[in-house]
Amino acid sequence: MKIRIKEESLFARIAARKLKCNAVAAVFGSTIHLWNVSREDFLKRTPWVVHEIEHVRQFRRYGYIWFSVLYLWESARKGYYNNRFEVEARVAENGVLCLEGVEFV
Numbered sequence: 001m002k003i004r005i006k007e008e009s010l011f012a013r014i015a016a017r018k019l020k021c022n023a024v025a026a027v028f029g030s031t032i033h034l035w036n037v038s039r040e041d042f043l044k045r046t047p048w049v050v051h052e053i054e055h056v057r058q059f060r061r062y063g064y065i066w067f068s069v070l071y072l073w074e075s076a077r078k079g080y081y082n083n084r085f086e087v088e089a090r091v092a093e094n095g096v097l098c099l100e101g102v103e104f105v
């Protein structure tokens with residue numbers, strides 16, 4: 001699985017403002033968008049990386065459009081933290097941290 005990383009991304013900057021977070025990683029499709037964190041520092045934090053990879057898997061499972069709709073729908077109903085896709089990503093981040101088969105390009 002090839003995953004792209006984009007530093008200083010406008011998309012992640014908007015997410016950071018919305019979530020009131022300093023540093024943010026936000027996934028769209030197979031790209032992890034970063035704001036206020038370098039690629040190097042992000043990749044050192046394995047639980048965080050695994051969390052974002054779970055979102056890449058979710059995008060693949062449902063497709064771009066359907067996943068975006070479901071994610072926004074979940075967020076509107078339950079908020080960010082209780083959004084089932086965030087719950088799922090947190091479970092992944094607390095499980096066995098395996099990055100096998102993942103290639104960052």
Ligand SMILES: [Zn+2]
Binds near residue numbers: 051055085086
């Ligand atoms: Zn997340």
